[in-house]
Amino acid sequence: MSLWRAVRIMGVGFSQLSWSLTRHRSLAGACPRAHWFQYWTLDEPEHGRCKTLKRLTNLDMLAGTVVDRQVEYALEQVRAGNPLPPDLVERGLRTWERMLAASRLQARRLLEGQPLPYGAQPLMADYYGQPISDREIERCALKVESSLSGFMNCELGARLIKVHPCRWHAPRSEHDTALVEFQVEGIRIYAQIDFHMERQGHWLVIVDWKSSSRVGTDEGLQLAVCGLWGLDRGFGQDQVHLQAAHLPDCPIWAPKNITELEYDAARSQIVVDHQRESQLTEVRDRKGTPVVYADRAAFPPRPGPVVCAGCKFRAVCPEGQAITQTV
Ligand code: SF4
Numbered sequence: 264m265s266l267w268r269a270v271r272i273m274g275v276g277f278s279q280l281s282w283s284l285t286r287h288r289s290l291a292g293a294c295p296r297a298h299w300f301q302y303w304t305l306d307e308p309e310h311g312r313c314k315t316l317k318r319l320t321n322l323d324m325l326a327g328t329v330v331d332r333q334v335e336y337a338l339e340q341v342r343a344g345n346p347l348p349p350d351l352v353e354r355g356l357r358t359w360e361r362m363l364a365a366s367r368l369q370a371r372r373l374l375e376g377q378p379l380p381y382g383a384q385p386l387m388a389d390y391y392g393q394p395i396s397d398r399e400i401e402r403c404a405l406k407v408e409s410s411l412s413g414f415m416n417c418e419l420g421a422r423l424i425k426v427h428p429c430r431w432h433a434p435r436s437e438h439d440t441a442l443v444e445f446q447v448e449g450i451r452i453y454a455q456i457d458f459h460m461e462r463q464g465h466w467l468v469i470v471d472w473k474s475s476s477r478v479g480t481d482e483g484l485q486l487a488v489c490g491l492w493g494l495d496r497g498f499g500q501d502q503v504h505l506q507a508a509h510l511p512d513c514p515i516w517a518p519k520n521i522t523e524l525e526y527d528a529a530r531s532q533i534v535v536d537h538q539r540e541s542q543l544t545e546v547r548d549r550k551g552t553p554v555v556y557a558d559r560a561a562f563p564p565r566p567g568p569v570v571c572a573g574c575k576f577r578a579v580c581p582e583g584q585a586i587t588q589t590v
Contacts, residue, residue, distance in 0.1 A: 276303035281451040299562035300576040319387040326403040330410040330474040342428040410474040410510035422516040430460040445495040487529035
């Protein structure tokens with residue numbers, strides 16, 4: 264038996280360490296095994312299924328995706344010399360309906376073992392056969408409606424479209440995830456930049472579209488990380504302006520600088536997360552290349568009725584299945 268086969272049987276997955284907000288949340292989550300399924304299964308028997316399970320989403324995130332795509336579409340219309348689409352809200356609601364219907368089909372395909380089309384995001388509830396109440400669907404449809412209506416009527420949007428699109432970020436293809444990659448303290452960072460515009464050497468404005476009025480727990484960290492990307496690109500701290508745009512509130516133009524203290528807090532969080540994950544992993548040689556390995560035993564399952572019911576990876580987790588079958 265080859266050494267590599269032996270490694271697989273031991274349940275040791277490999278990947279590379281990096282930092283993203285999603286990874287930070289996953290590491291801080293209630294179940295270490297869910298984090299392992301999310302990031303460390305490469306070459307493990309579960310890898311193929313984990314890769315597809317990762318794409319499962321929930322209603323709120325799906326609504327956020329619809330809003331992000333429609334705002335991007337509206338801005339592309341302006342870039343092309345057209346006015347903002349007056350039917351943006353209706354368009355968004357039609358897309359929302361379409362994505363809900365597509366989720367049911369995609370979940371069925373997944374269950375039948377068929378591959379998903381690129382970019383497909385089925386709902387976890389559809390995949391696991393959990394009922395979704397009309398009230399929840401209505402709540403998220405309202406989120407789409409109020410966010411897009413807020414975008415169409417907000418001062419922030421009006422100010423953005425007055426800036427010549429040559430200052431905006433480059434046009435994005437349908438499958439562009441708006442991810443940027445850079446380094447902080449030698450750690451590779453991935454961050455999503457929804458919208459940015461800049462004048463090289465003078466100013467950079469970054470806007471993160473939010474489909475909720477509620478300020479998220481990680482919002483400060485998220486903005487600071489976007490700001491660190493600006494610093495990495497050579498902008499000065501006072502040249503980087505950031506705004507979390509809560510679209511249902513019809514936001515006014517309010518991009519702000521971030522303080523040194525906030526940047527330091529973000530850097531520290533990145534380093535703390537990185538050290539924590541490093542301590543749970545080890546670097547080994549794989550075909551002459553140093554690779555980070557994570558033993559699944561270092562990421563034990565912590566099952567619970569609530570956490571497992573909301574976990575994407577239940578289908579590959581015996582502990583999660585056991586607990587959800589007993590409740
Ligand atoms: S199903 Fe439960 S125990 Fe298993 S990975 Fe998910 S949260 Fe952890």
